Amino acid sequence: MKNLKNAPAGEKTALIGNAALLVQDYPRVPLTVDCVIFGFEENKLKVLLIRSDLEVYKGKWSLLGDVVHENEDLDDAAYRVLQERTGMTNVYLKQVHTFSSPHRHPGGRVVTVAYASLLNIKHHELCITENELHWHNVRTVRDMAFDHREIIDTCYNWLQKSIQEHPLGFNLLPEKFSLRELQNLYEAILNVELDRRNFRKKFFSMDFLIDTGEFEEDVKHRPGKLYRFDFAKYEKSKRKWIGIDF
Amino acid sequence: MKNLKNAPAGEKTALIGNAALLVQDYPRVPLTVDCVIFGFEENKLKVLLIRSDLEVYKGKWSLLGDVVHENEDLDDAAYRVLQERTGMTNVYLKQVHTFSSPHRHPGGRVVTVAYASLLNIKHHELCITENELHWHNVRTVRDMAFDHREIIDTCYNWLQKSIQEHPLGFNLLPEKFSLRELQNLYEAILNVELDRRNFRKKFFSMDFLIDTGEFEEDVKHRPGKLYRFDFAKYEKSKRKWIGIDF
DNA sequence: GCAAAAGTGTTGTCCTTACACCCATGC
DNA sequence: GCATGGGTGTAAGGACAACACTTTTGC
Numbered sequence: 001m002k003n004l005k006n007a008p009a010g011e012k013t014a015l016i017g018n019a020a021l022l023v024q025d026y027p028r029v030p031l032t033v034d035c036v037i038f039g040f041e042e043n044k045l046k047v048l049l050i051r052s053d054l055e056v057y058k059g060k061w062s063l064l065g066d067v068v069h070e071n072e073d074l075d076d077a078a079y080r081v082l083q084e085r086t087g088m089t090n091v092y093l094k095q096v097h098t099f100s101s102p103h104r105h106p107g108g109r110v111v112t113v114a115y116a117s118l119l120n121i122k123h124h125e126l127c128i129t130e131n132e133l134h135w136h137n138v139r140t141v142r143d144m145a146f147d148h149r150e151i152i153d154t155c156y157n158w159l160q161k162s163i164q165e166h167p168l169g170f171n172l173l174p175e176k177f178s179l180r181e182l183q184n185l186y187e188a189i190l191n192v193e194l195d196r197r198n199f200r201k202k203f204f205s206m207d208f209l210i211d212t213g214e215f216e217e218d219v220k221h222r223p224g225k226l227y228r229f230d231f232a233k234y235e236k237s238k239r240k241w242i243g244i245d246f
Numbered sequence: 247m248k249n250l251k252n253a254p255a256g257e258k259t260a261l262i263g264n265a266a267l268l269v270q271d272y273p274r275v276p277l278t279v280d281c282v283i284f285g286f287e288e289n290k291l292k293v294l295l296i297r298s299d300l301e302v303y304k305g306k307w308s309l310l311g312d313v314v315h316e317n318e319d320l321d322d323a324a325y326r327v328l329q330e331r332t333g334m335t336n337v338y339l340k341q342v343h344t345f346s347s348p349h350r351h352p353g354g355r356v357v358t359v360a361y362a363s364l365l366n367i368k369h370h371e372l373c374i375t376e377n378e379l380h381w382h383n384v385r386t387v388r389d390m391a392f393d394h395r396e397i398i399d400t401c402y403n404w405l406q407k408s409i410q411e412h413p414l415g416f417n418l419l420p421e422k423f424s425l426r427e428l429q430n431l432y433e434a435i436l437n438v439e440l441d442r443r444n445f446r447k448k449f450f451s452m453d454f455l456i457d458t459g460e461f462e463e464d465v466k467h468r469p470g471k472l473y474r475f476d477f478a479k480y481e482k483s484k485r486k487w488i489g490i491d492f
Numbered sequence: 493g494c495a496a497a498a499g500t501g502t503t504g505t506c507c508t509t510a511c512a513c514c515c516a517t518g519c
Numbered sequence: 520g521c522a523t524g525g526g527t528g529t530a531a532g533g534a535c536a537a538c539a540c541t542t543t544t545g546c
Contacts, residue, residue: 014299015299015300015301015304016299016300016301017301018301018353019300019301019302019351019352019353019354020352020353020354021353022300022353023276023351023353023354023355023356024353024354026276026277026278026313026356027276027277027313027314027315027316028274028275028276028277029274029275029277029314029316030269030272030273030274031272031273031274031275031277031357032272053260053261053262054261054262054265054268055261055262055263055265056265058261067272067273068273068275068346069273070273070275070355071348071355072348073346073347073348074344074346074357075346095343095344097341098320098341098344098359100314100319100320100321100359101319102317102318102319105265105269106265106266107264107265107266107267107268107269107270108265108266108269108270109269109316109317110269110272111277111320113344113346163490164487164488164489164490164491164492165491165492166492167492178498179498179499180497180498186490190488192488195536195537195538196497196498196499197499197500197501197537197538198535198536198537200498200499200500201500201501201535202490202534202535205534206492219496219497219544219545220495220496220497220544220545220546221495221496221497221498221543221544221545222496222497222498222499222542222543222544222545223497223498223543223544224497224498224499225498225499234492241410241491242410242436242438243410243508244409244410244432244448245410245411245487246410246411246412246413246452246480424525425525425526426524426525441509441510441511442524442525442526443510443511443526443527443528444508444509444510446526446527447508447527447528448507448508451507462525465517465518465523465524466517466518466519466522466523466524467516467517467518467522467523467524467525468515468516468517468518468523468524468525468526469516469517469524469525470524470525470526471525471526489535
């Protein structure tokens with residue numbers, strides 16, 4: 001990066017000795033991370049939001065985010081936000097997109113890096129005292145601060161795509177789950193209805209589900225078997241996809 | 247974003263009136279964009295690089311990048327770099343990933359947003375006087391400055407995936423191309439060999455290729471037909487993919 | 493015994509793969 | 520006329536979509 005201003009055309013060997021001096025003159029921008037934390041409950045895909053603490057966004061909902069500290073890696077910053085807000089570590093987290101519209105923040109230029117995170121709602125005790133931290137329906141939540149609706153949409157699109165290519169869904173479910181729960185998850189995220197028999201066939205043929213021998217409890221119908229996902233086996237068997245399709 | 251420090255637990259309605267004051271106190275980081283400019287020539291996928299102008303990276307190759315200006319959108323910054331470097335506008339450009347390792351730049355913390363760009367080498371006259379601007383073989387180029395090898399790898403992975411799902415390849419070819427050229431492109435990017443007959447069948451069945459009625463010239467064998475890609479038809483017929491596969 | 497969801501198999505269609513021969517051109 | 524790559528068709532196998540009935544449990 002950074003050759004243009006300091007190396008006019010034709011000047012071939014004007015090497016810059018002191019990189020620190022160079023960087024010192026770079027323009028600087030405030031940088032934040034925002035976490036789009038997805039959860040799944042009552043057969044709905046949810047996203048974790050708080051009330052904005054800005055007067056201009058009074059009453060609006062906001063993603064969980066924070067400034068990036070000095071010399072802090074973005075991934076670390078996102079994990080920190082998650083940890084501070086949910087107390088959870090070992091959570092699935094992925095950088096999705098960086099948003100930089102100059103007027104996206106009312107306080108002036110702020111660039112934000114959006115992370116998507118998937119967690120199992122049941123593992124997470126909300127401390128509701130803080131800024132009305134709540135789960136919201138992903139597709140219907142409105143009244144969002146900043147460009148956070150756009151950020152959620154981008155991350156939701158990312159999720160829809162990724163869940164079809166990678167076994168991400170299991171991060172949203174309890175460790176042991178029934179096939180019905182799994183199918184409900186896919187239907188909620190993809191916003192489609194799937195054939196139960198074909199769905200089962202598909203997952204069984206992948207051969208990554210471990211039969212726990214246990215069954216659902218407290219259901220008022222025939223209980224379904226509970227499975228775990230065999231992450232280890234999946235990791236070993238990853239294959240590279242070749243298939244042109246558009 | 248940004249609620250943590252200013253809204254201790256339990257304090258519910260401490261709304262911040264002056265957003266600008268808030269942002270003023272945010273830590274700031276130098277922000278750059280780096281463009282991974284892919285081209286295709288001699289049946290090889292190429293990437294456009296210059297010599298680094300930093301003493302510590304003397305002789306190493308570097309991506310084309312620049313600092314992001316005040317109040318400049320990242321996409322705009324990337325287009326600006328492309329325009330300044332190649333003189334080309336209307337080029338395919340896509341944000342891929344943001345790199346933030348604290349020590350990725352020898353001059354101190356610099357966060358960079360990587361963009362992938364695809365362009366037709368034939369449309370582009372290199373001004374070789376500037377920092378030895380050159381096309382390099384994507385898979386074999388070494389001796390890269392900064393973390394630029396990692397950035398290229400990330401963008402190359404992105405390209406391999408995207409070209410199978412979207413008609414990006416045509417941005418790397420002349421407007422009129424033969425099916426052989428198209429297949430060579432796919433083989434070069436995906437690093438596989440494809441069956442010629444099945445490849446043709448696949449593309450013809452998509453029905454996005456327009457027969458120009460013209461033929462290759464200056465080839466020393468039977469000339470192939472030249473086609474154009476029907477972008478308009480493709481845009482109209484975009485379909486949403488549902489298919490779980492991992 | 494009834495409601496509600498679990499569990500299971502088959503068939504047709506389409507897509508993908510593998511594969512071999514003739515054709516047009518330059519030299 | 521020969522070398523080079525262009526152009527085409529078919530058959531087999533695998534994946535996906537559509538579809539109905541029996542089983543188990545709670546009440």
